[in-house]
Amino acid sequence: MSTTNRELAARYDAGATEPAVYQRWLDADAFAPSAAPPTGSERFVITQPPPNVTGSLHIGHALVAAIEDTMIRYHRMRGDDTLWLPGVDHSGIGAQFVLDKIIADEGESRQSLGRDGYLARMQRFMEETRPIIGSQHRRLGASVDWSRERFTMDDASARAVRAAFKRLWDAGLVYRAEALVTWCPRCRTTISDLETIHRDEMGTLWTIRYHLAREDGTPDPEAWISVATTRPETLLGDTAVAVHPDDDRYRALVGREVVLPFLGRRLPIVADDYVDRAFGTGAVKITPAHDPNDYELGKRHGLEAIDVLDEEARINAAGGEFVGRDRYEAREAIIDRLRENGDLEGERPHAMVVGHCERCGTVVEPRLSVQWFIRVAPLAERALASVREGRTRIVPAHFEKVYAHWMENIHDWAVGRQLWWGHRIPAWFCPDGHVTVTDAEAGPDACVECGSPAAKLTQETDIFDTWFSSGLWPFSTLGWPDATPDLARFYPTSVMETGYDILFFWVARMMMLGLFLTDVEPFHTVYLHGMIRAEGGVKMSKTKGNVIDPIGMIDEIGADALRYALVAGTAPGSDMRLTRPKLDGGRNFTNKLWNAARFVVGARPERLATPADEATLPERWIRSRLADTIGRATRALDGLDLAGYAAAAYDLAWSDYCDWFVEMAKVDLRAPDAGDDAVARTWLTAAEVLGDLLRLLHPLLPFVTESIWAVLTDVEPRATGGEPLLIRAPWPVAGAADPDAEREATALTGLIRDVRNLRTAAGLPAGAWLPLHVVPASPADRARLEAGVRYLGPLARVRPIDLDAAAAERPAAAATSQLGVAWLGADPVAAATATERAAARDAELRAQVDRIRTLLANPSFVDRAPAQVVAKERGRLADLERQLAQLTTRSVSGGDS
C-alpha cells in the first residue's frame, strides 16, 4: 500500500510516466491484432493517409493521431478485430523540393549529381528523416501496429504500383497524348490542377499594335489591329489574332494577316466565338502553346503551337533575340521595345487570377508536352455511385455534395511527373515507338508489338504522381495484388480519416483506384476533420509566430492534455481554434483525474472483507450516472461523435464523480458510526466506478488512465477485473439505470446547492457551521431528509439541522426546494441581503406556474402536442404547485411581491 501511495503522491508528471507507459504497451505487444480474429468480432480498420516522409510532426498530424487513436482504442476495447497501420508517404515533389534546398547548401544540384547520384542522396536523406515521424507518433500515444509499418516507396508498394498500372493499361484506361499541362518552372515538373493555388493578383493589361501585312509581307505602318494581353512575352509564340465573328469593327479584317513584332512571322486573323467583344480591344493574340483557351482555339483553326519557353521558363531558341532570358525579363524587354517602336498603345492595371505551385509558390506555366493520362470517367462514375448509394458515407454529410461536384467535373488524370524520386512508369519504348507496359519487375522481354528484344527497349523516364501510389494505400499495404491473409482479414477497411483539404487528392483517388482494382469500396466511412487554426481563426504560420508545436506542448503539459484539447469540443469538417486556455483545460483534467485516484487509493480501508449489502444513495446514484454515461459515450463513439463522447465522460468524471460522489463518499468512509462492512462497500464502489471511468476515458487519455490503472489494480484487483493492462481491458458495460436514486439524489443535491446559495447570498462566512431549519414538504420528504442529513450537513456545512421547524418562523431568505423549505438560522443582519433574492425566486416560481397553466389551457396544445409532452408539463405543474402551496403557508412580511 505504501508503495502505491508514494507512486501517486505527486502531481501527475506526464514527462516521467508517458514513455514508460508506451514501452509497457510495446512490451505487451498490445497494438498488433491477434494472430486470428477474435470470434464473433467486428472488423475495425483505420485507413490513414500516411504523412510525408520529410515532414516533422505538426499540430495537424497530432490531430490525426488523436482522433484515430481514440477510435482504434475504443474498438480494441470493444473486442473488435482492429488494425491501424502506420507508414509514410514518399511525397515525390515535396521530398525533392526539400532535398534540392539541402543539396544547394552543399553546393550541389540535381544536374550536378545526376539521376543515380541524386537518388542515392535521397536514400540517405530518407534514412535521416523517416524515423522522425514515428518517434513523434509514439509521443502522442498512437497505438499503431508497428510490425506492419509501410513506406510508399518500399518494394511491396512498387509491385502494387506496377500491377495497378498494368491493369489500367490492359483495360484501355491509359493513354499517351500531347496536351497543355500545368508546369512548375522551379520544381521542373508537371503538377495537377489540385496542386495549383489560384490567387487574385494585380497585373497589367497592355494594348499592343500588330501591323497588318502588306502584299510583300512587310508591316503596314499605317494599318494595325490592337490586341490586349497580360502576357506580352508570349507573343513570341503567337500564331494568330482572333476576333469575334459578329464584330463589325473587325469583320473586314478576318482572313487578312498581321506581322508579328520582332520575329516577322505572318499571323492570320481568325474569327471565333470564344472572343469577348467587350473585353480589351475585342481582338486577342493567340498563343496555343502557352494558354489553354488559345490551345483549344488553335486546334479548331488548325494553328501551329510554338513553344517559346524552356523547362525553367526562359525564352528558348524560338524566341529570336530574346533567347535565354527569364520570362519576366523578356516581358520587360519586349514592352520596352514595343514602346520604342510606338506599338505600345496603352497599359492599365488589371485584376487577374494567377496560378502558383502549391509546393514552392512559383507562378506556373501552361506547357505543351506529351503526357501519360488515366481516363477517369469510368472510374469516377463508380466512385460517385458508391457515395450516392450509401456504400461509402462521408462525415460530415455535406461534403458528399462537394465530392459529387468534383467527381462530376473530373478531368483525365495526368499521372506522369518529370521528377526522379518516385515510382518510374513501367512502360518501355522500342526503337519504332511501340509501347510495352508490364508489371514484371525486370521489365519486358521484348516489344509486344514488333518483338524488339529487351536490350533495345528504353524505359519511360517519367515517374508517377505520388498520389498514384498513395491511392493504393488501403490495399497495397495489406499485400495486394496478392490474395494475402491480411487482405482477406482487413480489407475493405472501415474508416478513412483525414482532413477535408485532401478529399480530392486522396479520398477520391483511393475510391476510384480501390473500386477498379478490388471491386469494392476501400472503406465504408470517410471521416473528415477540420483544420486547426490559431486564436482569432487565423492560420497557424511560422511567420505569425502562432504555431503550436505538438512535441513542445507534450513536453510541457503531456500528450493526454493535448489530445483532450484536440478532440473535445470539435466537430468533423469544421475548423477548430486551438488556444492555450483550452490546452490548459486538458492538463487540468488529467490532473483532476490523477488526484481523484490519489484519494481513492489512499482511502482504502485496511480490511475489505465483507462488503455490506445495502448501497447508500450516493453509491446507487453514481452507478446510475455511470450507466447513463457509458450508454451515451458508446452511442457517441459509434456515431463518430468524438466530442460528444469526450463531453459525456468529462462531465461524469468531474461533476458527478469528483464534485458530488467523492464528497459524499467521504462522509461514509470517515463516519465514526460506520461499520467496517459499510465502509468496505462504499470504498469498493468508489474504486469500481473509478475503474470504469478509466476504461471510459482511456481512448482519449491513454497515458494517465493506464498509469492510474496500474496502481488501482495493485491496490484492489476487483476494481479493474484483474486485467493488468487497461489498453486490453474490455469497454465498460452499462448497468441498469436507477431512476429512483437519480431523483432522490437530485433532490438532495438541489437542497445542498440551495443552502450554499443562501449562505453566499447572505454573505455568511464560508467556513462557519450554521444551524439549518427545514420544513419538510411531506412526511415522505422528511424521511428522505433524515437519510440525507449525513450528506447535507458536511456538504452544505450546516449543523445542527432541525427537520421540524415551524413554517411560521420562515424568514424571507429561505430556499424552496423539492424536499421542503429551508433556511439558515443565523445572522439576521446578513439575512436581509438575501431577502431580495428569495423574493425573486418566489416570483420566478409563480411565473412558471402561470406559464404552464396558460399552456395547458390552450386546447390546441393539449390536442396537438404529443401526449408525452403534455403529461410532462402536467407533472411539472403539479410539482410546482406543491412548492407554491408551501410558500403560501408562511406569513409573508409586508406586502406581496
Add this chain to the structure above:
RNA sequence: GGGCGAUUGGCUCAGUGGUUAGAGCACACGGUUCACAUCCGUGGGGUCACUGGUUCGAAUCCAGUAUCGCCCACCA
C-alpha cells in the same frame, strides 16, 4: 461566375421542433476542511446576425438579407 459552411454570453464551442438555451475559459465574491489552488463554492452575463413565413410551440424547419470564411472555375 458557381457552390459550401458559419453567425448562440467577453473568448472557444455544445445544443436540428417541446421545461426557464448549456459547458469550459475569462470575470466578481467567498474559501488555511487531511485527492486536487492545475482546486472548491456561489454569482453576474445571451431579444441564439437580421427580416418574413410554417407550427399549439422555432436557436432548431422554410424563404430572403447581411457579414465572415472556405472550395471550385481556362476570359486574354
